[in-house]
Amino acid sequence: MGEIEIRSTINGKTKVLKTKPARTLLSMLHDDLKLTSVKEGCGQGDCGACIVIMDGLAVNSCLVFAGQADGKEIITLEGLAQNGDLHPLQQHFIEQWAFQCGYCTPGMLMSCYALLLHNPNPDIEEIREAIEGNLCRCTNYRGVIEAVLKAAADLNSISQIKERKNA
Amino acid sequence: MIIAGGTDLVAQMRAGIVHPGLLVDLKLLGLDEIEVDENIVSIGARVTHTAIIESKIIGERFPALVAACRRVGATPTRNRGTLGGNLANASPAADSALPLLIYDASVVLAGLGGERIIPLSEFFKNYRLTALRPGEIIKEIHLPIPTDKTEARFIKLGKRRAMVIAVVSVAIRLTVDESCKIQTARIALGSVAPIPLLVKAAEGILENQALTNEIIAIVAQEAGRGISPISDIRASAEYRRNMVLVLVRRALTEISQNLQGAE
Numbered sequence: 001m002g003e004i005e006i007r008s009t010i011n012g013k014t015k016v017l018k019t020k021p022a023r024t025l026l027s028m029l030h031d032d033l034k035l036t037s038v039k040e041g042c043g044q045g046d047c048g049a050c051i052v053i054m055d056g057l058a059v060n061s062c063l064v065f066a067g068q069a070d071g072k073e074i075i076t077l078e079g080l081a082q083n084g085d086l087h088p089l090q091q092h093f094i095e096q097w098a099f100q101c102g103y104c105t106p107g108m109l110m111s112c113y114a115l116l117l118h119n120p121n122p123d124i125e126e127i128r129e130a131i132e133g134n135l136c137r138c139t140n141y142r143g144v145i146e147a148v149l150k151a152a153a154d155l156n157s158i159s160q161i162k163e164r165k166n167a
Numbered sequence: 168m169i170i171a172g173g174t175d176l177v178a179q180m181r182a183g184i185v186h187p188g189l190l191v192d193l194k195l196l197g198l199d200e201i202e203v204d205e206n207i208v209s210i211g212a213r214v215t216h217t218a219i220i221e222s223k224i225i226g227e228r229f230p231a232l233v234a235a236c237r238r239v240g241a242t243p244t245r246n247r248g249t250l251g252g253n254l255a256n257a258s259p260a261a262d263s264a265l266p267l268l269i270y271d272a273s274v275v276l277a278g279l280g281g282e283r284i285i286p287l288s289e290f291f292k293n294y295r296l297t298a299l300r301p302g303e304i305i306k307e308i309h310l311p312i313p314t315d316k317t318e319a320r321f322i323k324l325g326k327r328r329a330m331v332i333a334v335v336s337v338a339i340r341l342t343v344d345e346s347c348k349i350q351t352a353r354i355a356l357g358s359v360a361p362i363p364l365l366v367k368a369a370e371g372i373l374e375n376q377a378l379t380n381e382i383i384a385i386v387a388q389e390a391g392r393g394i395s396p397i398s399d400i401r402a403s404a405e406y407r408r409n410m411v412l413v414l415v416r417r418a419l420t421e422i423s424q425n426l427q428g429a430e
Contacts (some may be wrong), residue, residue, distance in 0.1 A: 044178040132329035133241025
């Protein structure tokens with residue numbers, strides 16, 4: 001099958017990409033664009049290591065074909081830090097020891113980021129539900145849950161400060 | 168071959184189970200809206216499980232469908248996976264098939280020869296075999312809005328809450344009259360036969376009856392007669408037979424408690 005041209009916004013930049021349509025978004029992001037945070041674990045949608053945000057929703061990039069990403073807005077872990085400053089989620093993952101080997105971490109962070117996009121004040125049950133598709137086999141999920149709670153609190157106080165400045 | 172969310176198809180392609188020469192994505196057709204037209208809720212085939220969970224009308228009128236969609240895979244699966252895809256994949260364990268069966272869903276099938284509408288109970292023909300003809304797609308799913316007092320339950324038994332294929336699943340709907348006598352009963356079972364199925368004989372026992380413990384025990388036994396489970400890596404046939412009894416009893420007991428509580 002020949003290549004097609006797709007137009008996607010990736011980490012805030014609009015790109016025109018030439019790709020075979022029926023190869024995975026995972027492979028396009030990792031191999032072509034060198035966004036190596038996007039990891040292949042199982043390759044069949046079970047482990048969550050390849051999760052990215054597509055149009056605001058967490059998706060397994062191993063189950064999305066590159067052609068289906070045409071016109072979509074994609075965020076990978078590389079898009080979280082701004083001007084060299086880690087996102088509060090990343091900072092709290094470090095402080096809470098929310099990872100050990102780190103292989104699941106990019107996908108885990110994207111699931112948590114997607115959760116906070118839709119729900120700025122998640123409770124523990126909602127955090128658990130958001131990461132139930134992310135397998136971590138070497139540390140535990142408690143650190144992750146703590147990190148999300150603390151990041152949510154940080155983000156809310158940042159937005160309150162902004163509101164006060166605007167008022 | 169048609170691709171929707173890809174959550175089944177891409178994994179099957181990778182595993183070498185299917186080798187489509189051509190893939191057609193239906194996204195240009197839309198088919199991603201939930202619409203209410205008088206007494207029918209029409210769900211486009213490309214509506215995702217997440218969209219079902221977030222829909223107000225589905226939550227109010229078809230809570231067992233929301234409960235089932237919440238148990239599909241995990242969040243990323245639900246964000247991509249579609250109702251039409253779940254039906255076309257025709258797994259005996261398809262989570263959304265059971266609530267759709269108990270709510271008397273119909274499917275609108277469209278092809279070059281036009282459209283036809285069939286009850287979902289006639290859509291599943293055999294293991295992973297459907298009534299779809301070559302060139303036909305699922306366009307919409309139609310759900311009649313229940314008019315009388317209705318209670319429904321969906322229960323999925325798996326080794327964990329997320330990311331599992333059901334060992335056994337059950338969906339039950341009862342519609343009752345003012346004296347709580349059962350007018351309509353639907354019992355759907357998953358992962359215990361080549362297709363997701365309604366067990367008619369068990370449903371028949373409930374009609375025109377009050378929901379007593381004795382009736383519940385008889386119905387659970389009868390539901391267990393209508394199945395043909397297999398042993399596989401997830402469970403033995405014997406375990407599945409036992410669990411059908413347990414889950415039917417549990418769902419009916421919960422419905423009974425709710426009906427009494429509402430009085």
